[in-house]
Amino acid sequence: MRVLIVEDEHRLAEALGQVLVRNNYSVDLSFDGNDGLYQALTGIYDVVILDIMLPGLDGLSVLQQMRQEHINTPVILLTAKGDIEDRVRGLDSGADDYLAKPFQASELLARLRALARRKGEVQVQGILAFGDLELNPHTLELWVGANSCQLTLKESQLLEILIKNPGHAISTTTILMKVWGYDTTAEDNHVHVYVSFLRKKLAQMDSKAKIKTMRGLGYLLVLDPERPASPALVAQASDQSMPPGSVLEMPWLQPTAQPTQNQEPPQC
Numbered sequence: 001m002r003v004l005i006v007e008d009e010h011r012l013a014e015a016l017g018q019v020l021v022r023n024n025y026s027v028d029l030s031f032d033g034n035d036g037l038y039q040a041l042t043g044i045y046d047v048v049i050l051d052i053m054l055p056g057l058d059g060l061s062v063l064q065q066m067r068q069e070h071i072n073t074p075v076i077l078l079t080a081k082g083d084i085e086d087r088v089r090g091l092d093s094g095a096d097d098y099l100a101k102p103f104q105a106s107e108l109l110a111r112l113r114a115l116a117r118r119k120g121e122v123q124v125q126g127i128l129a130f131g132d133l134e135l136n137p138h139t140l141e142l143w144v145g146a147n148s149c150q151l152t153l154k155e156s157q158l159l160e161i162l163i164k165n166p167g168h169a170i171s172t173t174t175i176l177m178k179v180w181g182y183d184t185t186a187e188d189n190h191v192h193v194y195v196s197f198l199r200k201k202l203a204q205m206d207s208k209a210k211i212k213t214m215r216g217l218g219y220l221l222v223l224d225p226e227r228p229a230s231p232a233l234v235a236q237a238s239d240q241s242m243p244p245g246s247v248l249e250m251p252w253l254q255p256t257a258q259p260t261q262n263q264e265p266p267q268c
């Protein structure tokens with residue numbers, strides 16, 4: 001998840017940024033309203049944390065211009081304690097939530113998780129799911145059934161974008177901006193490499209999900225209905241028509257035909 005913090009108090013902005021980065025969010029900082037609006041209008045953010053009192057352009061004007069430009073990124077407003085008028089104007093202008101200063105970082109993290117739940121993107125405990133995949137974007141753990149795999153931060157962020165956009169091909173440019181940032185010097189090839197890393201891990205975990213390349217459009221996460229049955233199922237089906245002992249003549253079937261209690265998950 002990529003978060004933009006627009007806050008002119010540098011120490012507060014940087015402290016918030018560090019907390020979010022420690023929780024595996026990607027963070028960009030902006031210290032004035034005009035720059036904040038410019039960055040928010042890129043549309044690459046999952047959430048914008050927006051202070052109201054800003055130099056250049058105030059937070060409510062930033063919010064109003066975002067909505068006028070049809071940027072529907074969820075916005076959490078930072079308001080002065082007790083300033084009910086600002087909160088009402090903020091919510092009326094299209095803010096999704098607000099936090100009154102001073103606040104604890106844990107409260108901000110809870111608000112971010114609540115926003116994601118409201119958007120219907122996560123199940124319990126902050127888990128994103130697609131087919132047989134379950135991704136925890138905060139611990140970077142990927143599960144397929146009982147098998148788990150530790151992803152790198154960029155692999156997790158890339159998979160998160162694909163899971164959150166079912167049925168939509170996501171362009172290499174969008175992935176570059178959302179994972180590497182809008183001012184990145186990374187190139188398309190970086191995306192292709194990380195897609196190949198993820199494809200290997202999905203295959204190692206025997207997931208039904210796969211990343212399809214849509215020529216000229218980008219990448220799409222799909223469930224593979226054509227995937228052949230696993231060797232274990234082939235072995236069970238074959239057992240019924242073959243004389244006893246035949247399976248032993250096909251050594252490649254044995255590891256899955258005779259699973260053990262302590263079978264190791266695939267290496268990731």
Ligand code: CA
Pocket residue numbers: 007008009051052053054
């Ligand atoms: Ca301020």
